[in-house]
Amino acid sequence: MADSPAFDWVCRELERRTPLDRLEARGTVRISLKQAGLDARHLTPDQMKVVLEKVLPKELGACGVDDVDSVCHALSREMLGIEADPGGGGETPEAVFRRLAGAAG
């Protein structure tokens, strides 16, 4: 199953803007997503923005990347144009369980 457009875009941009190669960039983002309880296939741009603000800076810093805050802020701002539809297709368990609350209403 394909990774989401938000994941692919951030990895490509990290590869372009930092000394990380493709494998390092994708690995670092995947580690950040795991820490955030997210997965690359169902990632939305909004979720990626939060990861860019709260998780990724620390991981990039650990990789020796300079000026991580400005890189992450720039990526977060530029996420606006990324396709909102997650690449995984179908709905997530979170969406299903959120809807089940309708039974309580």
Place this chain on the structure above:
Amino acid sequence: MHPAPSFLVWVGFLAFFLVALVVGVRLLLLARQTRRLPELCIGLGVLGIGPVGFGATVAAAQAAHGAPGPASALMVFGSVGLAVGVCAKLVFNWRVYHPSRPGLRGLIVLAVLAQVAMLVDQARQGFPPVMHVDWAFYLRTALLVGALLWGSAEALRYWGKMRRRVRIGLADPVVTNRFLLWGVGAFAAGFGALVGNVVQIVTGTPTTEIPWVLAGSSAHGFVAAVAMWLAFVPPAAYTRMIADRVSSSA
């Protein structure tokens, strides 16, 4: 003489029966509204395994000595309900957690065929109100316990992910807690069924005739009832408490 379960045993069973009935019906009403498969499956699973399957088979066993005719009718109702409930639970687990995993569709089809085969076998025997240990008993136990414990493991695994999302403000704490409650409830129901059926396999005595097994099943049923109630019909004070706990630790 068939021993009558004590009042305390009935409390657990009754709680499970009533909560599963209310929750199951509400989920099916929700499914009618949303027209979505997960709601339909979880509603059928809760109703089929709980009040219909478990309730009717326990009632059939209790009625077996005094009223064999109604007992067999209850057994037909319970067996069909249980089969539908287990199939619905398996489909829910597949469609919600692993919709694109190769091979799972085939396993689910096999499980449905196995349920049909067991129903045909029961019909051939005239739906005896007390299940005897035979190939169908082993298969029924494996499918019921498997469906419940698989669902529990998936919900608890997803709860772990959701907890991490809550920490960075990416998930609703009440929805997150719903995964935990559903996991605990399914585990209690699955473990209770496992213990009861293993005891019947080992001793050869129906579980409804072993007081401590009945008490254990009742306790598991009570835990499942509380978890389901808090997950799907939560009191406002409970959801406030969950939300407050997260915001105060943030």
